[in-house]
Amino acid sequence: MKYAVQKPSWRHGEARRKLPVPFSWLRFLLLLLCSLMLFHLLALLVSASGASSGASSSVSSGASSGASPGASSGASSGTVYVVTATFPRPEQEADLLRLAQTLMHVPFVHWVVVEDAKVKTQTVVELLSRCGIRYVHLLGKLPEEMRAQPHWGRVPRGVSNRNTGLRWVRQHATDGVVYFADDDNTYDIRLFPELQRTRRVSVFPVGLVSRQGVSSPVVKDGRVVAFFDGWIGGRKFPMDMAGFAVSVDWLRQNPEAEMPYKAGYEEDGFLKALNIGRDELEPLANNCSQILVWHTQTQKVEPFERTNLADFVDTNIVYLTKHLMQKTR
Template identity: 40%
Template sequence: MESNHYCCIIYKIWQFFIRSLYLICHSRIILVFGLLFVVWQSYNNFEAQKELYRLARESLEAIRADLITLKNIHEPLYVHVPPSAETCSCASEYNKIGNVSSDYPTIYTITPTFARPLQKAELTRISQTFLLAPNFHWIVVEDSPNKTSLVTNFLAQSGLNYTHLYAPTPSKHKPGKNEPKWKHPRGVEQRNVALRWIRANLNERHNGVIYFADDDNTYSRHLFQEIRKVKRVGIWPVGLVGGLMVEGPICDKVTKKVTGFKTAWATNRPFPIDMAGFAINLQVILEKKNAEFSYKTLNGLHENHILRQVTTREELEGLANGCTKVYVWHTQTSTPDLHAEKKLEKQGKSTNSVIEV
């Protein structure tokens, strides 16, 4: 009996020991699995946070890019080039242009435009260059009794800082059906409306330069660096105009003063230069309150009419490397032959009835 009693005690001790060992092992297994679960969850959370961070960063970068576009690249813009790569001159120049100081003069560019098959194509071409010019304000004036949807939509999507105006040319100053277009000047009303807008909205506190940029010209990005240098009235050569490869000023190599002009048409003009070949400081336009274009001026002499009101030959500032570089061309894109389109229009099957061209 006594031996059975001892065996029973030993069995109970052994049972307690085994049960304790089982519970200890079981709890450790649970603990290990718990730790593994926590690590797994932490990893998933980390990956999720990393993905959210990436999406947030991309969203912020997209917002910043939109803001830069809307502000007309007023923020410094940098084109990254790896240190190991050779920096090309184009990237260096673009960085230099994009990082101008905020106190640089704003270029107020006046562009008259009128409805025609090439209108949107011309505006698109020149706007791509204008996007490279920081501190740029585009004043587009339509020769129309109201703002057209084509130009309105185009400007809204251009990415440029702009003002959209309209001013129809009086019917008496428009060419008749069989009358040559060159007999009646274009852009007089539109340029004057733009000048009146400038005088009504800007004052002596604004730092700017006025430039007249027709929509049928071709512009180099380098031109805008020259325009910013204008103190009162700056002048430079223009390509493919006046029957010459280059028409424009001749400058002294040392003083940069204008000493003469290269010209073949109306050589007795006081300022034998194309509309694209000069710019006027904003303060001069504000000082000369009555300086405008006139319908009484013969076609081809409008540059002389406005320049005679604001400057003299002696005051002209020869730019573009001493008047030796051409940064603007009077290209005048030829009107396309749309005879097939006219036939379709008569049949009511125009190709651009639902597509804006």
């Protein structure tokens, strides 16, 4: 007796209907297992890729800053205390606003704003309260005797502010870095992660200083060997105020270090009081080959004239005029 052999049909859907039920469940479980294994493999690949990228970034960051003395080990990774000396004037709010717009992008900054004034300027109070930056607002008025007896005809403006800021940092911080950021300079966002690498005293170039165009340490083989500045003036450290940073630890180890009331020699006096040698300075910014801060002085504005507001009652001009007059004290 002959039996007819039925050939399998591979038309769409037909094979599925003729397969036994247990085989369908087995195929489903196999597919599920394969999918889980594939998902796990992809997760491992992504994790490995992220770790590789992080390691690459870390190496790149270290290389870009040069082989400064000890800068790659033991450096601070904490808060950068940005001490800004300011005083009431027509340009004050605009200058502080511009600086705030930069600092808003740096999450590890603590802004120490010190005014040379008897009372805090209301526009500064309002600006600091809305900018979203960690801050402290202090008063550091210049002593009248220093104002009455200027050095070389120049009032040492900013010294009382910065010394007040230094005292506050010594009292409230144990780690991190101190940097003096004047409100009328321009700062590259890349500067602030560089500052975190400071172990004792770090240094870097400042653009638009003097007719030479830049004030900078002279770096050779990763070490500071001299200084390039438009005015040496017998200074041991002929540098701009924006061209160095100090670790909080080193500042606390030198509790008497502060800026002298001597116009033109504030930086030099402070750095000498920190008991640091030239060969111990730590060059940042790719061995001081990059300019990350610029000495862009704001054009001075003459004091505003008082306006007769009788013709502007119940208008916005009254508010605007009173707002601007706060800066002329």
